[in-house]
Structures are given as C-alpha cells and as structure tokens.
Amino acid sequence: MDVKVLRLDHRRVRDARITTHVCLTARAFGASSVFLGGDHDKKLMENVQDVAKRWGGSFQIDYQKYWDNLLEEWKNNGGEIVHLTMYGEPVQKVVPEIRGSKKDKLVVVGASRVPTEVYQKSDWNVAVTNQPHSEVSALAIFLHLLFDGQEFYLEFDGGDIKVLPSAKGKRVLMDKEH
C-alpha cells in the first residue's frame, strides 16, 4: 500500500515550520511523498528535499495547485482518501478497516478551514482524539497506527547521515561518499 500526504492550504510565512514538520513526519513515518497545496513555497520544498537527500530514502515533495483535481484523480486511479480532522470518527475505531483495504491512501491534512467537499469526498474522516492539538501529531499517530508500528523499522538508504541509537549521547555516522 502506497501512502501519500496532501497538505491543504499552506501559507508561506505563517505555516512554514508546521508544514515542514508535517512533511518530515510524513517521511519518517513511511509516507512516500507529500503534495503541497496553498502557496507555492519553493524554499520549504527545497528544505524538505535537502533533508530527504541527506537522510536517505526516496521521499518526494511536489506542488499541487488544484487539490480538488488531485482528489478526483486519486479516486479515479483506484486510491482511497483519508481526511484527518478532529470532527471525524475515532482513529482507534476505524484504522483496522482502513488498514484492511490494500488500496493506496491519500492522507489529507488540513489547515485552518477545510472545504466541505473534502469531508464529502473522503472515504474516511478520521479523528486522532476529538481534542484540538496539531496536524503534525495527528499525522504521526495515524501513520503509526496504519503501519502498526512497522514504520519504526524503516530503512532510509543512500543518505549521508545516520543516527546510531544511544542511551546517553549522540552517535552519528557520516558518509560523505554518496
């Protein structure tokens, strides 16, 4: 199952750090790419691509001006859509069903206001708690439950940097030959 993330309605200055955290969380938790909606933020995309290159793996980020077209196209290609929203159904209730369907998943992560159409076109509207917190934590928890903890064992090949787990310090493997 391929999992991609759509970040709706990014605003260049206001959302730069949150959207960056959304993208890096998507990568670290096993999504293969992010589509950036809203402002075309070249600097953010370059930053994310730079991290992805240095840390390995094949994560992509692409700009997507027309999110509604993307939703249509995704469904026409046989994929399913999961919209993360605090108004949705409890993640712990619906994730077994979502995991059970092996179709590719587009995970939609909103900004301040999400159009009604997104709720309607999504196969699942999923709440990671019904409390206000963060699209970053919602995405992390959703992917963690979707992949059932297997994302902890992902390998990111071909990067220059690798952290080696350590109880009390920092152990980093630098590989400049790539």
Next chain:
Amino acid sequence: MDVKVLRLDHRRVRDARITTHVCLTARAFGASSVFLGGDHDKKLMENVQDVAKRWGGSFQIDYQKYWDNLLEEWKNNGGEIVHLTMYGEPVQKVVPEIRGSKKDKLVVVGASRVPTEVYQKSDWNVAVTNQPHSEVSALAIFLHLLFDGQEFYLEFDGGDIKVLPSAKGKRVLMDKEH
C-alpha cells in the same frame, strides 16, 4: 503516574506555533501540564490556557526560567526524566521499562540545541525514530505508547465545547452554562 512536559528554550516569535502545538499535544495525550522554558511568552501561555478552559480538563501551563533547577527538583521529589531526542534509544524498545516504573515522569522536549546536561540527567534518552521530524510528533507518539492507547478514552470535563465524532461532517456540542 503523573506526566508533565518541559519545553526547553522556547523562542517567542520563531517557535510560537510549534510550542503551541507541543502544549496542545501534551494536553490531548494525557500530560497534566507543561513547563515553558526559554522566552517568557505571556500570549502563548494565555492562548493555551484559553483552549484548556474552553475544551475542559485540568491542564496547566507554567513558566520555568531555570530548567536545570526543575530537573534537580523533579529528581529530588522522586520523579524520573525522559528526554525525547532523535539520538536516543528506540521508543519501541524502552517504553515498556518506562511504563513499568510508576514514578512520575517529566518529558523533556528540546528546541534546536539541547545542553549535554539534559542527556546526562535524564533517566532515558528516547528516540521516536532516528530520523528528523518534529518534537510535536515525537511527543504524541511517546505519550501514546506510554499510555498504551488509553489516552484515546480520556474525558475532559467542564469545558464549553465538545466534538461528537462524525463520519461526514462536524457535530459540536456547545455548553455556555459552564
């Protein structure tokens, strides 16, 4: 087990939204309070308190100028310290041990550079993956694993707003009498 969060080295403008997401994630995932280190950011603290009041529960946020004193005091009072860092040991490996010890936990969430002393004084340095992503997602995943998913069933009493889960829309219960 009482769990509190220490946010190190908050910078008023640069970190406002990320730190807000850290605080709201702490609340939604079952921590009882956040200590804010770094800049004294009155506006941020008021925002978080306002959300906590409207959405219920007893979450607190307090300013803590001297994080090193807090670490000392926490240990002297019999608590344990968990530092979330990408350089630490895998969360999936160490969380059973952390959960097994019933002492109160202070979860330390860093900013850009974390002093060596934090690594040394922590009982556990814990990595939520060894990839770069976000202190927001690291905190969410750590608390989710620590509480073993029970945080999904938390009740936040006494607020004015409550979201009722919904498959396709928004159902919100407003209670202005509180």
